[in-house]
Amino acid sequence: MEHISVLREEVLHGLDPHVGDRIIDCTLGDGGHTRAILERVGSMGRLLAIDLDEQNIDLFKKDYLETLSQVIFVHGNFSRLLDIALAHEFNYVQGILFDLGWSSRQFSESGRGFSFMADEPLDMRLDAYHGETAADVLNNRSLEDLGRIFREYGEEPRWREVAKAVQTRRKKCPFKTTGDFVEVVESIIKRWGALHPATRVFQALRVEVNNELENLQNALPQAFELLAHGGRLAVISFHSLEDRIVKRFFKQCEGVIITKKPIIASRSEVLKNRRARSAKLRIIQK
Numbered sequence: 001m002e003h004i005s006v007l008r009e010e011v012l013h014g015l016d017p018h019v020g021d022r023i024i025d026c027t028l029g030d031g032g033h034t035r036a037i038l039e040r041v042g043s044m045g046r047l048l049a050i051d052l053d054e055q056n057i058d059l060f061k062k063d064y065l066e067t068l069s070q071v072i073f074v075h076g077n078f079s080r081l082l083d084i085a086l087a088h089e090f091n092y093v094q095g096i097l098f099d100l101g102w103s104s105r106q107f108s109e110s111g112r113g114f115s116f117m118a119d120e121p122l123d124m125r126l127d128a129y130h131g132e133t134a135a136d137v138l139n140n141r142s143l144e145d146l147g148r149i150f151r152e153y154g155e156e157p158r159w160r161e162v163a164k165a166v167q168t169r170r171k172k173c174p175f176k177t178t179g180d181f182v183e184v185v186e187s188i189i190k191r192w193g194a195l196h197p198a199t200r201v202f203q204a205l206r207v208e209v210n211n212e213l214e215n216l217q218n219a220l221p222q223a224f225e226l227l228a229h230g231g232r233l234a235v236i237s238f239h240s241l242e243d244r245i246v247k248r249f250f251k252q253c254e255g256v257i258i259t260k261k262p263i264i265a266s267r268s269e270v271l272k273n274r275r276a277r278s279a280k281l282r283i284i285q286k
Contacts, residue, residue, distance in 0.1 A: 004273045005032025006101060007236060007281050010263050012036055014234050014283040020044040021094040024085060024226065026078040026219065027051065031060040033099055038067050048090045050074045050081070052126040052210075077127070079215040082222040092228035098235045100216070100242050101275065114206065116198040119179035124209045134205050138175040143167050153213070153241065154204030161188045162201055181205075203239065213241055220249045227286040232258065234283045243280050250284045258283040 005011075011033055017023055017040040025034045028051035038047060047070060051057050054075045061068060072088050078098070085091060102114065112123040113134060124134035137149070143163055150159035165184045166175075175181055182198050189197035207213060223233050237243040243262065250257050262280035270277045 004276075005030070005036070006099070006273065006276045006279045007263065007265060007269075008032060008036055010281055011097060011099075011234055011236070012040065014258060014263070014281065015095040015097065015232050017041050017045070017095055022046045022048075022090060023095045023097070024048045024081075024090055024093055024223075025050065025097050025099075026081060026223070027097070027099045028056050028060060028073070029099060029101070030056065031064065033097060034060070034071070035064065035067070037095075037097070038070055041070075043070065045070060046090075047071045048074065048085060048088055048093075050076055050078050050084060052077050054128070077215060079211075079218040081219050082225065085222075085226050091226060092231075093226055094228055094231045096223045096227065096231070096233045098216075098219070098223070098233075100212075100236060101238050101279065113178045116178055116182050116196060116202050119177050122175055122178055122181060124206050126210050132209060134181075134209050135175050137205060137208060138166055138181065139170050149208045150201050150204050152204075153207040154200035154202075155240070156189075156200040156204065158189055159201075207241070213245060216242060216245055217249075220246070224253055224255065224284075224286060229286060232283055232285045234281060236279055236281050238275075238278050238280075243282075246282050250282060253284055253286075256285045258285055 017037050019042040021041045022045065023037050023041060025047060028034055028049040034047060034049055049071050057073045057075055074084050076084055111120050112125065112128065113120040114124060122133060122135035125131055146163040146166055147159050150156045150162050156162060162185060165188050169184050185198045185201055191197055227233060235246045237246055259282050262282050265276035265279055
């Protein structure tokens with residue numbers, strides 16, 4: 001499945017990178033934004049690319065050998081952005097980007113259970129080497145904790161019933177695959193319209209496994225600190241929980257908010273790429 005970078009032109013316009021600039025891409029992903037930025041900064045520019053999924057880094061290196069002299073790759077968590085950037089002398093940079101979406105490859109090819117469309121091991125970890133898996137969460141967390149996850153991170157109206165159904169199922173047989181979880185969810189939530197019954201709870205589980213919201217909250221102040229005067233921070237979020245964190249942080253910053261309202265994808269982009277429909281881009285200048 002081909003990955004199409006969301007809001008590509010809008011990111012370029014908003015960050016406004018120039019020849020020779022130093023930019024940090026905190027979420028390399030499939031590298032679409034990275035490649036576009038590299039074209040703007042030219043051979044004199046430099047880019048620090050961070051990703052928690054090591055496969056993304058390996059694939060980019062393989063596919064874009066001609067850019068490797070311009071890019072420093074770091075397999076790591078952007079919650080440690082300041083340490084990572086300073087270790088590679090990326091201070092006072094002209095731009096920083098967070099694209100909080102997930103790549104097409106992660107959903108279709110990773111084999112880690114990010115999607116409910118295929119029956120795969122219930123892993124969901126971006127970093128395949130550390131931390132609890134999604135199966136660990138479903139099999140071991142308390143009823144109250146499961147309810148909190150589905151309610152707060154998935155905003156699922158029937159969170160209590162789903163949590164109880166998970167508890168009942170695991171007593172008989174532990175969760176191992178996405179199919180196990182989907183079966184339980186579909187026994188509680190019936191399909192209505194285009195939204196799959198498992199959409200919200202899968203999001204909730206993924207957010208919990210990867211500590212997504214806390215990592216974002218920790219990273220944003222570090223990113224703003226790393227900017228040079230006049231530098232810009234751009235964040236693309238894909239659900240209300242992320243966007244709320246970004247919006248609140250920008251309001252607290254002593255900077256100029258470039259996007260009074262978030263930039264959303266055009267109708268033509270959404271028609272080409274359905275994942276763009278929920279994307280919101282916010283930009284602030286230091």
